[in-house]
Amino acid sequence: MHRILIVDDEPLIGQGLSSLLASSGIGIEALYVAHNGYEALDYIRMEEIDLLITDIQMGAMSGIELMHQAKLVRPWIQTIVISAHETFQYAQLAMRLGAKDYLIKPLDGAQLLDSVRNVLLKLEKRLKTQEEGMETLHERFRMSEPSDHGTELLNRLLAESYDASAGVAAQLDKLGVQLAGPYFAVLKLRLQLQSPDRPITDRDSRLLRYGALNIAAELLESDQGSIVFYSGDAELSIIMQWDEEAYENAPAAESKLNRLDMFGRSLHRSVKRYLGLASIVGISQIVQGLEQLPLLNGQAVQALRWSERHPDHDVFYYGDFHEDLYTKEEPSEDELRAQHNRIAERSKAYIDEHFAQKGLTLHEVAQHNHVSPNYLSYLFKKTIGMNLWEYVMKLRMEESRRLLLETDMRRYEIAERVGYESPEHFSKIFKKYYGVSPSELKK
Template sequence: MYKILVVDDEPRVSAGIRNFLLSSDMNITAVETAVNGFEAIDYLRMDQFDLVLTDIQMGRMSGIELMENIYMEQWNVPVIVISAHEKFDFAKKSLRLGARDYLVKPVERTELLRVVRNALTRKELPDTSPQPEPTSIRRQERRDEWLMELVTERNLTPQDMEQITGELGGLLQGPFYGVISIRIDYSRAGFSSQQVTLQDRKLLKYAALNIMNETLAEWNGVTLGGFGHSIISLIQLSAEDRDDPRVSVHSQIQMIGQMIAMNLKRHLNTEAVIGLSTLGEGIATLPGLLEEADTAAGWNSVHPGHQVFYYGDFARQEHLNRGQQPDTGLTAQESEAAPSVITRITSYIQSNYRNPALKIQDISEEVHFSAAHLGYIFKREMRMNLWDYVTALRMEEAKQLMATTDKKRYEVAYAVGYESPEHFSRMFKRVLGLTPAEFRKKARGGERAEAEA
């Protein structure tokens, strides 16, 4: 049984897709519709969906921005993009962000059925492409040797670095770099989840290298085999990319980590621990960045249920720990989500939950943690999901307004952070089990009964 979310700012389009999918033979039991990205994110926070279909050009939040938010919070949800635009840049950006397919309106029903069926049922096998020719292998090995020298040797002279970059033939352009340390679990992989034999591990690593190259193409990624079964990747950003006001650097890096985990799981059905460095300027920073990435990946020993670790979170936590009193009796890891941090998070949410455009990136910027780590420490300390907390605040204020004022439904919706009264009503009933009108009637009836008594 499958549950699908359709996002389009034209309700007739959403309704048409919903009715068509529900009448198909694919065992689709529910199709929810949202008119913008913020409504879609609300649905995704409340329910588990097997697939998202989204338009590209929407007011307030584009389909591309929606995909970025999805992969920040639920990286394993597949997405299909449906757009009236045939522009190659839209398609390329969508597919590199992990979209399963890109369809152009008006969509043929048979084509829509085909891509939805593929997305819901596809089980991809490891890439078993033929190994490259020996000459190509030697050239690749030589390139990896030069790269390994750059990322591990701290005592290179400027002349050494100039020689190595010359040998690499313009492969590294920068000027800003990040390093990713990927530690893949090769013990079990493939969709049969069988134990991987020793001779097959080399093939799996080769497949993983291909996946990494494809995943990081948008960020001018360079991948090389690390020590043993580990993999090292470099990303390169221009000054414009680094300073892009639409997305913070650490949010962008965190999204890259989530995409890597998603693609390794999707294509190889294998788990991986991913350590992400901060950004450094110039190739001389690469050894330090590799050390950061390895340190971040090592954090998995303390938090085994977590996959993606950003060194910026680690550095931030060290700063917080140094600010604590020495007699706390807590280790650095136990102090990770100190009450002061949770207080800052909850205070920010309480001040901003009425903003319908509130995103996890906004909160993470406030406390200088990545979105994934923010969600992790909030749930660990508060024993509830961050967005359940946001919704609870909105619903509590909505209850007060419905019970004590004569504000209309749309006025209450806007007051507590919803742009659509219809969406507010659906969320209200989902959380409280009553429509706003039913709740008001019950609340007012209770007040009268109490007054009479």
């Protein structure tokens, strides 16, 4: 059963699509309808949305911007785009962000239902991998395993010096593996194949590693030129690369560091969801030059080592741990705790000041603190005791309750004051939070 969010600034279209899906017989657990991007983000933050169906042109936040922000919150969310414009540029942007389909208004109901079924069917097939066991891995994942020679060369490229890199790259080029760059990053996935309550045979370990390789390759479909390969019995390496145009012309909301963070989180979640395996992900910085791959490899390995200090965290970006404090020597537990507290308190102070701002995002708060959104989420919850968006909502709800009880402001004025786009959406959030509507509380 799946959760679907429909976003369109024309209420009749939103309700019409909701009614069509509700009567379709597709296995849908819940349907939500939002009338703008801000409302949609609230649903995405609060609910486990599997599929987003969004219009492109919608007032203050376009469907493209909504896709950017939705991916930052839940990188694994699936998207179908609907548009009144058969514009190549829109379609290209949507597909680059991972849209599974691009449908033109006026919508053909049968075409929409086919598209939704296809997206949900793929999700269900992946889940069957875990449910049906090891024997289905080679059936579900049909990608060829990389050649032993190619894998050996790629691992040499990560380990050897500048003088050797050009020669190894030339050999890889003959095998059809091109590393033109000139911008590169390295990610490491370390699988927890053995556990006390789950003994795994050598054969099953190989199959699970193969499944993880294919999951990574599927997630990298939209990143042309990225390469995934084995780097040990329980470890995969991923080289991501961008040419000058792709690197320089990416929209601000789709920064390459955001892309790495989203991919790392998606990879970790997919391995857990579809293979039932715990794992950790280490992410390097982005550097120019093929000769820098050994440096990037070392950064990804170091990022993995931080799991020893943070066993309750799973995805580690090297840059989060290497500000001024980390450049000389590894910090003590007290220094580390003090830095965590500073980041969390600075974030809390920023939210205290800006919680009523429309369109406030985790990405904005993370940028203010010079850390990745993923790491900030982890630190905030660990230090403050609730996740960042729960804290934003708490402030908004407490302020709106105060305004309802102590002033004569109308509902739409209060909604505007605490950062909501519409009074109707504000009322939904308020009732979910307090159990009564604003008007019931006022009485």
